[in-house]
Structures are given as structure tokens and as C-alpha cells.
Amino acid sequence: MKRFLLPLMLLLMIPVLLFAKEFKVVTFKTENAGKVVFDHDVHLNKLGSNCTVCHKTIFPITKKVPPVTMAEMEKGKSCGACHNKTKAFALTECVRCHIVKEVPIEIPDFGTLIFSHNFHLGMYGCGECHNKLFKPGPGNPHVSMAQMAGGVSCGACHDGKTAFTVKENCTKCHTVKDIAFTADALFSHKFHLEMYKCGDCHSKFFVAGPNSKRYSMREMEQGRSCGGCHDGSTGFSVKGDCAKCHKTTKDIPFKKSDALFSHKFHLGMYNCNDCHSGLFVGGVNSKRYTMADMAKLKSCGACHEGDVAFSVNGSCDRCHKSTKDITFTIPDIGPVNFSHSLHLGMFKCDDCHNKVFTTGVARKSFPMAEMEKGKSCGACHEGKTAFSVAANCGKCHPVKDITFTDDARFSHTKHLEMYKCGDCHSKLFVAGPDNKRRTMVDMEKGASCGACHEGSTGFSVKGDCDKCHKSTIEVAFKVPETGITYFSHKFHIGMYKCGDCHNGIFTTGVAAKRYKMADMEGGKSCGACHDAKTAFTVKENCEKCHPVKEIQFKESGALFSHKFHLGVYRCNDCHSKLFVPGEGNKRYTMPDMEKGRSCGACHESNTAFAVTGSCSKCHNVTRAVKYELPANTGSVLFSHKLHISKGYNCGDCHNNLIAPGVARKQYKMKDMEDGKSCGACHGAAMAFSVKDQGSCGRCHGGRSGDIPQFQEGMPPN
Numbered sequence: 001m002k003r004f005l006l007p008l009m010l011l012l013m014i015p016v017l018l019f020a021k022e023f024k025v026v027t028f029k030t031e032n033a034g035k036v037v038f039d040h041d042v043h044l045n046k047l048g049s050n051c052t053v054c055h056k057t058i059f060p061i062t063k064k065v066p067p068v069t070m071a072e073m074e075k076g077k078s079c080g081a082c083h084n085k086t087k088a089f090a091l092t093e094c095v096r097c098h099i100v101k102e103v104p105i106e107i108p109d110f111g112t113l114i115f116s117h118n119f120h121l122g123m124y125g126c127g128e129c130h131n132k133l134f135k136p137g138p139g140n141p142h143v144s145m146a147q148m149a150g151g152v153s154c155g156a157c158h159d160g161k162t163a164f165t166v167k168e169n170c171t172k173c174h175t176v177k178d179i180a181f182t183a184d185a186l187f188s189h190k191f192h193l194e195m196y197k198c199g200d201c202h203s204k205f206f207v208a209g210p211n212s213k214r215y216s217m218r219e220m221e222q223g224r225s226c227g228g229c230h231d232g233s234t235g236f237s238v239k240g241d242c243a244k245c246h247k248t249t250k251d252i253p254f255k256k257s258d259a260l261f262s263h264k265f266h267l268g269m270y271n272c273n274d275c276h277s278g279l280f281v282g283g284v285n286s287k288r289y290t291m292a293d294m295a296k297l298k299s300c301g302a303c304h305e306g307d308v309a310f311s312v313n314g315s316c317d318r319c320h321k322s323t324k325d326i327t328f329t330i331p332d333i334g335p336v337n338f339s340h341s342l343h344l345g346m347f348k349c350d351d352c353h354n355k356v357f358t359t360g361v362a363r364k365s366f367p368m369a370e371m372e373k374g375k376s377c378g379a380c381h382e383g384k385t386a387f388s389v390a391a392n393c394g395k396c397h398p399v400k401d402i403t404f405t406d407d408a409r410f411s412h413t414k415h416l417e418m419y420k421c422g423d424c425h426s427k428l429f430v431a432g433p434d435n436k437r438r439t440m441v442d443m444e445k446g447a448s449c450g451a452c453h454e455g456s457t458g459f460s461v462k463g464d465c466d467k468c469h470k471s472t473i474e475v476a477f478k479v480p481e482t483g484i485t486y487f488s489h490k491f492h493i494g495m496y497k498c499g500d501c502h503n504g505i506f507t508t509g510v511a512a513k514r515y516k517m518a519d520m521e522g523g524k525s526c527g528a529c530h531d532a533k534t535a536f537t538v539k540e541n542c543e544k545c546h547p548v549k550e551i552q553f554k555e556s557g558a559l560f561s562h563k564f565h566l567g568v569y570r571c572n573d574c575h576s577k578l579f580v581p582g583e584g585n586k587r588y589t590m591p592d593m594e595k596g597r598s599c600g601a602c603h604e605s606n607t608a609f610a611v612t613g614s615c616s617k618c619h620n621v622t623r624a625v626k627y628e629l630p631a632n633t634g635s636v637l638f639s640h641k642l643h644i645s646k647g648y649n650c651g652d653c654h655n656n657l658i659a660p661g662v663a664r665k666q667y668k669m670k671d672m673e674d675g676k677s678c679g680a681c682h683g684a685a686m687a688f689s690v691k692d693q694g695s696c697g698r699c700h701g702g703r704s705g706d707i708p709q710f711q712e713g714m715p716p717n
Contacts (some may be wrong), residue, residue: 024040092125216285258324370389393420
């Protein structure tokens with residue numbers, strides 16, 4: 001007896017050990033106090049690895065345990081059963097379970113303030129603040145500085161007695177830093193705090209934080225922002241002492257026009273306020289002016305008018321360091337390139353700017369019709385000063401050979417040797433992406449290319465296909481009922497010309513029409529030749545065009561062989577009487593087939609073997625069936641292979657006890673105990689009984705290594 005006792009004790013301990021190993025650290029998410037971490041290992045060491053001290057007495061493991069509040073724990077529930085200062089540390093030692101950290105507090109109109117738990121816990125306990133002053137976790141209402149000064153929130157302690165007051169010690173909590181502005185201006189908090197208090201400026205002149213407003217120099221000159229003190233009396237004036245805040249000036253590049261303004265050069269002759277803010281408003285409120293505006297004495301033009309300094313009207317290269325070629329994207333034509341380099345070899349900038357062309361954002365685009373009237377490029381390109389815009393399209397607009405679908409090609413180069421652009425554009429073709437595509441039928445009626453290619457002016461579009469279409473392609477038709485059907489141009493061109501079929505029998509391109517097999521049998525489309533005289537008939541030679549294949553039914557492991565059946569029958573013996581080929585075919589159950597539907601129309605024991613009882617002739621592979629059951633029951637795996645090895649045939653169960661496929665019904669254990677489904681055998685002394693509680697593990701919850709069903713021909717579903 002003793003030799004069985006030790007192994008038995010070890011077996012009884014296995015679930016406990018496995019359970020303890022599986023649940024090492026548990027993290028609880030509290031609503032108001034962050035995460036609480038429970039470590040099984042720490043507690044098991046204290047309890048001598050005895051799980052039952054807590055389970056199932058304090059914490060049930062078979063059902064979901066509702067959350068327990070701290071108040072309930074203080075009354076002895078949950079963790080409070082031990083953490084009562086007698087068995088273990090008291091619940092009042094909050095930080096031993098609740099992880100505390102530095103808390104970032106978002107302050108409207110100021111930024112982020114960091115509250116340090118570590119610092120305060122060196123002097124106070126959690127309960128001195130929570131929940132009297134602060135609720136733990138997020139959700140605390142925002143409290144203003146005025147409220148704190150009245151004793152709310154931090155102000156309960158920071159009153160000048162218990163701790164420093166919140167009224168005049170801003171920098172002890174709020175970190176300040178030097179602020180860098182655009183134009184290389186720097187504001188130093190450190191410097192100003194040596195003379196002033198925070199409240200002297202905030203929020204009289206400045207609203208602190210991300211909602212702070214930026215002021216222009218002109219506004220400061222009127223007493224706003226820094227100008228409240230920097231008025232020439234309290235502090236130096238913002239009007240003329242720019243360099244005291246703006247430490248450096250820099251040259252300003254205007255990228256679009258490659259122009260450069262040099263502060264260094266101008267500061268050798270002028271002061272900052274000679275230009276700012278009378279001519280220029282600096283910073284984000286700065287306004288950009290066109291060359292036409294400057295010619296009217298605005299912006300740089302106030303000085304650069306020919307007397308004080310060189311004029312903006314003719315000295316472009318003094319500011320614009322380089323020119324660049326410009327690409328215009330024309331909606332119906334494509335890109336057109338204008339070369340400054342080429343034109344500057346013959347003209348000056350002001351020959352065109354701003355007389356013929358307005359530069360920058362004020363630039364206007366002109367259509368070809370207006371250029372032909374002397375506008376824009378047409379001012380020079382009128383046939384005298386330079387070539388005319390009316391008849392020399394290719395000199396500005398790049399032309400290229402165009403490749404269409406079906407390997408048809410149009411050569412601009414070849415046609416421009418005989419014609420002008422205007423002979424075709426825009427009479428026959430609208431250039432660019434808006435051009436309309438025409439079918440070959442349209443061209444045969446004189447549209448598009450057919451206006452010239454009618455057999456007199458040029459070769460005819462009707463019969464000289466290979467002059468434009470450089471190659472033919474193999475055509476794959478996606479036939480919904482039968483799958484992909486291939487048509488070989490290469491094969492047919494060996495016997496026929498393109499015009500024998502196009503456009504008499506077949507209309508090409510978007511106008512092409514699809515025909516049904518019934519139409520073809522009536523002489524249309526392929527049926528015009530495939531009539532059993534010129535070529536094989538479409539009626540009885542399906543597989544010559546439509547590829548057939550073996551069909552595997554994955555769910556049942558059944559296989560249908562087209563190859564075998566085509567040795568005995570023709571396609572139309574089954575299609576479309578019994579089966580609609582392709583995706584629209586309907587799936588039938590075995591009971592349907594036994595009633596003569598689908599395969600059962602022939603497989604009725606006279607014409608061919610019956611569908612009832614000859615399962616293995618089609619279903620040459622069986623597989624294990626996995627039934628997914630609720631977690632507390634475990635999955636069940638049924639092995640076809642195991643039952644067949646016991647001497648049973650498919651028909652012993654199908655369709656008498658169990659309907660296969662979609663018609664299968666789920667049975668409960670109570671149904672099986674009454675003799676249904678598996679219970680027909682497992683309960684009638686033919687096999688172990690479903691009522692025998694000692695046999696549950698033979699179906700439910702076995703490991704894969706213990707169940708022979710996994711050795712089937714196909715994996716379980």
C-alpha cells in the first residue's frame with residue numbers, strides 16, 4: 001500500500017504546482033489608484049507553498065471575483081484578512097502595493113507641472129492628502145492659483161506656515177527658462193526675475209503657456225507686451241534699440257525667385273527702424289509684395305526707385321542671383337519648358353518683366369488663342385521677331401510617339417513630316433488626357449484616324465491592321481460560368497487575316513460584345529466558323545476551349561474527376577441540366593443526392609453506383625472531426641479512421657444517425673443518453689456508454705499524444 005501512497009500524493013500535487021506556476025504575478029487595475037501588483041511567489045514563500053490558505057477560502061478560483069474596496073478590506077475582506085498589522089503589514093502602508101510616481105499636471109495657459117510623490121512621502125503619509133485634498137488617480141478638478149491661495153488643493157499646506165506660500169514662490173514649482181523667438185530674439189527669465197516678480201508681468205502683459213499671444217513690434221511700440229516697460233522710461237525703448245534683443249541679423253533668401261536680401265549690407269547705411277515697421281512688418285505678419293507693387297514704391301521700391309538706390313524696374317540681377325528654367329504644366333498638352341538661359345542671351349529681364357509677363361503670384365496664364373493675338377509669348381513670337389506660335393507647336397511642346405492598348409502605335413515624328421499640328425489638333429483630336437478614345441467602328445465611319453485613313457488619303461483602317469497594331473495578344477475571357485477561356489490570335493492568324501473577323505464578326509475594344517453559347521450555336525461570334533463545317537462545332541467540343549480540372553471538395557474530402565467522366569459523357573449531358581458551371585453552382589447535400597439531385601441523377605444504382613452506401617468511391621479520404629465545446633467541457637475529437645477499423649461502414653452512421661455536412665445537427669449529452677447520435681452505439685452494450693462518468697475522458701479533453709484520431713489522412717478541422 002505504501003508504495004502507491006507517494007506516487008498518489010505527487011499526482012494530487014500536480015494541479016497545485018501547475019496552477020502556482022501559471023499565475024506568478026497578477027496586475028489589478030484600480031479605478032482611482034493606478035495598478036496594484038500581486039506576486040504569488042512572495043506569498044507562497046511566506047505560506048509554505050500552501051495555496052489553499054487563500055484558495056478557496058478568501059479567493060474562489062472557479063468564478064469571477066468582484067472588485068473589493070479598501071473600506072471592505074479594512075473590515076477583513078480579501079487582502080484585509082491577513083493585512084491587519086497582525087498577520088502582515090497594515091493596509092495603511094499604501095505604497096507597498098500601490099506604485100506611486102511623479103505626476104505631470106497639465107496647467108491651462110502655462111504648461112506641465114511635475115508633482116513629486118517621492119519628495120512628499122519623505123514627510124507625510126498618503127492619508128494626509130488622499131482623499132481629503134486629492135482623489136488618487138486622474139479626474140481631479142483643475143484648481144486655480146487664486147483657489148490655492150484660499151487654502152484649496154496644494155494651498156492647504158503651502159500657506160506660508162506649514163510650507164512656503166503659493167502666492168510668491170512661483171518658480172519653486174513652475175520651471176522657467178529663456179525663450180527664443182524668431183528673428184534671433186531672446187527673452188531671459190533669469191535676468192528679469194532679478195528685478196521683478198512673476199506677477200508683475202503675468203498675467204498683466206503676458207498669458208503664460210501655449211495660449212500665449214505673439215505681438216508685432218508695432219504693437220509693442222504702442223505699449224503692448226514688452227512695450228509695457230520698454231518705453232524709453234522704465235526700460236530701453238523697443239523703437240530703436242533692436243540689437244539689445246535681436247542678437248544677430250541674417251540674410252533673407254527668397255527661394256522661389258532666388259533673390260537675397262542682405263541685412264549686413266543695409267545696416268552699414270541704415271538703422272533697423274528706418275525700414276521696420278514702416279516699410280516692413282517683420283515676423284509672421286510680414287507681407288510679401290510683387291515686383292509690380294515695388295515698382296509703385298512699396299516695400300523695397302520705396303528706396304529702389306532710381307534716385308535713392310537702383311530701380312527695381314531694370315536691375316534684376318542685383319537681387320536675383322540666378323534664373324531657372326520654368327516648366328508649365330498644360331492641362332491638355334503636357335509639360336512645356338521655358339528657358340531663361342536661352343532668352344537672356346538675346347534679351348534683358350525688363351524686356352519681358354513686368355511689361356509682357358507679371359511675375360510671382362500675380363502671374364497670369366494665357367491660352368494659345370490669346371498668344372496668337374500678341375499676348376504673352378505671342379508678343380515676340382509673331383513670325384517676325386521670332387517664329388510664330390500659330391504653326392510651330394513642336395518647338396515648345398514636346399511630342400512623342402503614343403502607344404495604345406493592344407500594341408497600337410501613333411508616330412508624331414512620322415506625321416509631322418507631312419502635316420502641321422493644326423491639321424489634326426483640335427479638329428480631330430483634343431490633345432492631352434481629355435482626348436476621347438474612338439473604336440475601330442468609329443474610325444471606319446471617318447472619326448479620329450479614320451478621317452484620313454479611308455483608303456484614299458492614307459491606307460484604310462478596315463483592313464491594314466498590322467500597319468498600326470505591331471503585335472497580337474492572347475486573349476483570356478473571364479467567363480463567369482466556366483472560368484477563364486483562352487483565344488489564341490497566333491493560332492488563328494496562321495489561317496486568317498484580321499479583317500476576316502474584325503469588325504464583321506467581332507467588334508473590338510470597349511464596343512466588344514459578349515455572346516452566350518446559345519448565341520454561338522446560332523452562328524454568332526465564334527459560331528460563325530465553329531459550325532462543324534469550317535471548324536469543329538461549339539456544341540460538342542467544350543473542352544477544346546474551356547479548360548476542365550479535377551474538383552476537390554475540401555470539407556468532405558470528396559473528389560470529382562472531369563477526366564474520368566469525359567471518357568463516358570459529353571459536357572452538355574450534365575451542364576447546365578444538373579450543374580451550373582463555375583461559381584454560381586449550387587452545393588447539394590447527400591440527402592438531396594439520394595433524391596436524385598446533382599450526382600444522384602446518375603448515381604442511383606442503375607446508371608452508376610448509388611450514392612447511398614458507396615461513400616469511399618468518392619470520399620477517398622476521411623478526416624477527424626473536432627467539435628469545439630465550452631471551456632469547462634473541453635473539445636471532442638471524432639476519428640473516422642478508428643471507427644472504420646472497428647468494422648463499420650459509412651452507411652451504418654450516415655445518414656441514419658448523423659446527417660453529414662451542412663445538414664448536421666448538434667446533440668446534447670442528454671440526447672445521446674436517450675440513444676441519439678453517438679448514443680445509438682455508446683449506450684447499447686456495443687461500446688462504452690456515454691452514461692459512464694468514468695469514460696468521459698475518452699472523448700473530452702484528451703491530449704493530442706493520447707488520441708489516435710490525429711493519425712487520419714487529413715488534419716482535423
